[in-house]
Amino acid sequence: MSATLADICRRDQQRLALALGLSEREARLEVQLLLGHVLQKPRSHLIAHGESPLEPPIAGPYEALLSRRLQGEPMAYILGRREFYGMELRLSPAVLIPRPDTETLVEAALSRVPPATRCAVLDLGTGSGAIALALALQRPQSQVTASDISPDALRIAQANAHRLGVPNVAWHLGDWFEGLGGRFDLIVSNPPYIPARDPHLDRGDLRFEPPHALVSGPDGLEAIRRIIGQAHRHLGAGGSLMLEHGFDQAQRVRDLLAAHGFEDVCTFPDLAGIERVSAGRWQPAGAPTAAPTVP
Ligand SMILES: C[S@@+](CC[C@H](N)C(=O)[O-])C[C@H]1O[C@@H](n2cnc3c(N)ncnc32)[C@H](O)[C@@H]1O
Missing domain, CATH: 3.40.50.150 (Vaccinia Virus protein VP39)
Structure with missing residues (x-):
């Protein structure tokens, strides 16, 4: 059976916190942002639908993003965006x-x-x-x-x-x-x-x-x-x-x-x-x- 979104959040926030020295809170936010990115849903969706399973077609791309983050790659490059002065800017590693x-x-x-x-x-x-x-x-x-x-x-x-x-x-x-x-x-x-x-x-x-x-x-x-x-x-x-x-x-x-x-x-x-x-x-x-x- 597929793990639920809540299971994944719990499991991976610990992995991220350990790998990057983040607080539990920072790590939870990052896992939610990565999951939200592959699901194309806001964080509120993950919180409201924590018991939904992460289906295998989504699990692969999510694992790929998580592994980039575990190597230390910045969230802004993984998500391809960053907020600055109230604007959402799209980014790549060229900038x-x-x-x-x-x-x-x-x-x-x-x-x-x-x-x-x-x-x-x-x-x-x-x-x-x-x-x-x-x-x-x-x-x-x-x-x-x-x-x-x-x-x-x-x-x-x-x-x-x-x-x-x-x-x-x-x-x-x-x-x-x-x-x-x-x-x-x-x-x-x-x-x-x-x-x-x-x-x-x-x-x-x-x-x-x-x-x-x-x-x-x-x-x-x-x-x-x-x-x-x-x-x-x-x-x-x-x-x-x-x-x-x-x-x-x-x-x-x-x-x-x-x-x-x-x-x-x-x-x-x-x-x-x-x-x-x-x-x-x-x-x-x-x-x-x-x-x-x-x-
Ligand atoms: C610290 S980044 C600042 C980027 C952006 N202004 C910001 O604040 O996020 C410095 C920028 O200067 C550019 N740069 C470096 N050498 C340059 C040069 N000789 N002439 C013009 N731009 C240069 C880089 O390509 C880079 O985009």
Whole structure:
């Protein structure tokens, strides 16, 4: 006789908890999400129909997903989706899994783009499109440009834009600012910022994510240096550059911004109080100090 959904939940939550060091609660949620994914039913169905058997045609695909998870593959890649800033984004291993920390960058960016203004915003290294799409949805009158060096990432980001019905994003393939013309009111980026030999790269989700989305030279700051070094050529007077960085990089990023002539250099903490996003304003000598938004 086939095991019931409730039996499977009990059995596999223990296997997952043991294999991945999850709490019972986290492991139960993951088993329910995997079962729900193969059954194409919400979690509430599993709870309401716990005594239903898991039929053999479904058991095989479920076991395949469970075994991927037992090897440590992130849920977001197995399910092919992740929620970010209230949007459901589709993902593949070609893109970084958007993190809640990055919502700090979105919030900080929104504080510099007043609603009902037409700002030109650039998101460098857009990956799944998480930041660009959140900003474009929150500020529909603004025009967002999103770029990445990875064609696979851009395809995923464009598909997310299409599915979410976001019209005000232009997509660009290139190496940071390469090929981008015009000037922007706001440039944001969550670039790779992990040092090449960081031991965290061998642990958890990071083992499965694309290295070019994570690693940036020996100290993790190579991409940030390049972006800060070139940003002034792409910012309008009074425009802002905002960068997500590692928990221990804020002071170095502030120093880099100041050394390149940025003003009002500051850092925004994430919800855990960790310095997560640093920013500066570009004010060319002799330019008026008002932000260059077009009402
Ligand atoms: C940390 S991920 C951020 C992805 C997404 N913005 C997010 O926050 O979830 C960094 C992104 O930068 C892109 N990237 C790496 N090197 C790049 C380069 N030289 N030029 C443009 N994009 C680059 C990667 O492909 C990756 O999508």
